[in-house]
Amino acid sequence: MVLALGIAVPAAAQFSESYKFLKAVRDADGNEVMKSLKTTSSTLINTRDYQTGETALSMVARRSSSRAMPNRIPTPRSNPSSSA
DSSP: OHHHHHHHHHHHHTSOHHHHHHHHHHTTOHHHHHHHHHHSOGGGGGOBOTTTOOBHHHHHHHHHHHHTHHHHSOOTTTOTTSOO
């Protein structure tokens, strides 16, 4: 069992900084995202997911538009300042 733990720790440590950054973005872990941005190179923000080609910005934009935008766009009926 000790041997298994000894092998698992180095394997987990082999993830690249860009992988950890994109995983934090995907998981909406703001603290981990900020930590990654502060401790790594400035080009980390431009990292693309190897499989999908997505950037951190596109992940956040997709998540934001699916969660927040429908509630923030006023309709003519809900906007008291519009003249109907």
